[in-house]
Amino acid sequence: MPRPRRPASRRPALRARRPAPSTVGRAKPVVLRGRPRARRWEDDLVSLHHGDALDLYASWPAPAAIVSDGAYGVLGFDGDTSDHLDVPAWYEPHAAAWARAATPATTLWFWNSEIGWAAAHPVLERHGWRYVACNVWNKGRGHVAGNVNTGSIRRFPVVTEVCVQYVRAPVAPDGAPLKAWLLSEWRRTGLPLREANAACGVKDAAVRKYLDQSHLWYFPPPEAMARLAAHANAHGRPEGRPYFALDGAPATAEAWAAMRARFRCPFGVTNVWDRAPVAGPERVRAPGGRAVHLNQKPLDLLERIIQASTDPGEVVWEPFGGLFTAALAARRLGRRAFAAELDPTYFRFGVARAAGTPLRSRGG
Ligand SMILES: C[S@@+](CC[C@H](N)C(=O)[O-])C[C@H]1O[C@@H](n2cnc3c(N)ncnc32)[C@H](O)[C@@H]1O
Secondary structure (H helix, E strand, C coil): CCCCCCCHHHCCCCCCCCCCCCCCCCCCCCCCCCCCCCCEEECCCEEEEECCHHHHHHHCCCCCEEEECCCCCCCCCECECCCHHHHHHHHHHHHHHHHHHCCCCCEEEEEECHHHHHHHHHHHHHCCEEEEEEEEEECCHHHCCCCCCHHHHCCCCCCEEEEEEEEECCECCCCCEHHHHHHHHHHHHCCCCCHHHHHHCCCCHHHHHHCCCCCCCCCCCHHHHHHHHHHHHHHCCHHHCCCCEECCEECCHHHHHCCCCCCCCCCCCCCEEECCCCCHHHCCECCCCCECCCCCCCHHHHHHHHHHHCCCCCEEEECCCCCCHHHHHHHHCCCEEEEEECCHHHHHHHHHHHHCCCCCCCCC
């Protein structure tokens, strides 16, 4: 028999969502007294800002790569969330701002825990970030040795983080999907489809790949694209010119190459990165010997992703700087970096690290 309905006034109020979790980070190893002397430190290649990245993005030049190492849902720093459920809202304004600043050639490297990334992924996708690959940083057994009571945590000890590669979805100058634009531009020329093969100097790859509209579509290599554009503009219907125009002129190999993110892989590197956590002289420590930031990333891993996705002189963003590891890796590789850090203590230690003048005293 159905239970009688209680009057509305006596029904428990439906909670739209659980109360906001704590965002106070786990105890910070070191806190400096006072404020940073200046809100910005820079040299020829890096520009480090004390402040909220959201207030700074509009003043930074367009990035070739964005290295995100923000909220993990583990209370890793003041402002991190206490679990993954609030991670999507945390990243929402950042993902939107990154999308506004990105060019077709921008790569996003998104560091997180596995569940933090899983929670954030739909937000990134909604803002036009297209998943490429998930790289796993395996810190090894040393990361947990002697430190874990598996009987009480009731799971296998976690020794990994992920660094996920995203690019922009390929779109044409008119906003159409790139593959649709390629075919419609060729059709506008009035030339037969098969002539595209000869134009590109390939047996059948132009028709089978570059102009294909299925999952077999393939981004035309820059030299092939330049040949395609040159042929179309030389032999296509005169009244329709220019064809394959980027910024008003037929695509050159260089302009076409800028239509997608760069990627180069060093020999032998896979998506599993075995690398112990930061230790030894690389670890930034306060005068008493305590590690300054719990989340300091290895310089070599940051160099790996920046080298893979940018060219010298290009711009790297590090919105959640901490000790500015990505900015310093970018500088070592001759890239320009723009980074932000909210916390005054981390900012000061990060600046001292960048300047090569370690802080010697508490409050220094
Ligand atoms: C996970 S840590 C980054 C550690 C860094 N990758 C390193 O190697 O030192 C995240 C940092 O982002 C900072 N942060 C969080 N939200 C921020 C925001 N909106 N703008 C700037 N910094 C922020 C936190 O204070 C914290 O130090």
